[in-house]
Amino acid sequence: MLFEQYAATAGAGLAAECQQHRGLHDLAIPELGIDAKIAPRSDKTLDILAAAPGEYAFYCDVCCGGKENPSMQGVLKVTA
Numbered sequence: 001m002l003f004e005q006y007a008a009t010a011g012a013g014l015a016a017e018c019q020q021h022r023g024l025h026d027l028a029i030p031e032l033g034i035d036a037k038i039a040p041r042s043d044k045t046l047d048i049l050a051a052a053p054g055e056y057a058f059y060c061d062v063c064c065g066g067k068e069n070p071s072m073q074g075v076l077k078v079t080a
Contacts, residue, residue, distance in 0.1 A: 007077045008050035014076075016046040028067075029058040029076065037062070050078045 008014040018027055018038045028035045032051055038044050056076040059067035067073050 006074065007079065008048075010050055010053050010078050010080050012050050014048045014050055016048055018044045018046065023063050025060045026062050027058060028061050029056050031056050034058075048076075050076075053078050053080045 006014070006016075016027065018025075018036075023040055024037065026035060026037045027046060029048070032048065034046065034048065036044065036046050056078065057073065058076055059073035060069075061067050061072075064072055
């Protein structure tokens with residue numbers, strides 16, 4: 001999985017497309033109540049309703065050093 005920075009507008013939906021080729025990963029956005037597991041060799045689309053404006057950290061916390069690994073974390077920036 002590739003984690004980076006994404007942007008959304010408050011109240012709008014965001015489809016996060018996760019493509020996983022090796023190992024088990026997850027996409028966690030604790031402040032939005034999201035913790036989705038993505039099985040090896042699978043694709044998964046998560047429909048996320050962007051919350052109030054702000055920055056929401058997201059990460060994978062199941063392998064490769066978890067959320068402490070810089071390549072396994074990112075930020076969702078929600079604007080008004």
